[in-house]
Amino acid sequence: MALRVERVAPNTWGVFDGWRLVSNKLSSRDLAERALERLTREQAGRLRPCLRCGVEIQSSHAGHRMCDGCRQWVASQDHRMVL
Ligand SMILES: [Zn+2]
DSSP states (O other), X not given: OOEEEEEEEXXXXXXXXXXXXXXOOBSSHHHHHHHHHHHHHHHHHHEEEOTTTOOEEEOSSTTOOSXXXXXXXXXXXXXXXHO
């Protein structure tokens, strides 16, 4: 879901996710655009597609790029290669 900036009143702007306001109400479009960038970065940092199957996962750190099922699968493959 892409975030977007919308004007909610003559001098009030906000960042929306669908129909939900996800920022504070801001007094200029400039402030809202900055809030949009920050929120987009935050969203991208939290949810990543799994490298193997593409399911969205909560990423706790930069090296965490696969879902639990795929991590187990990869671990089992590594084990087989060791054998
Ligand atoms: Zn996966």
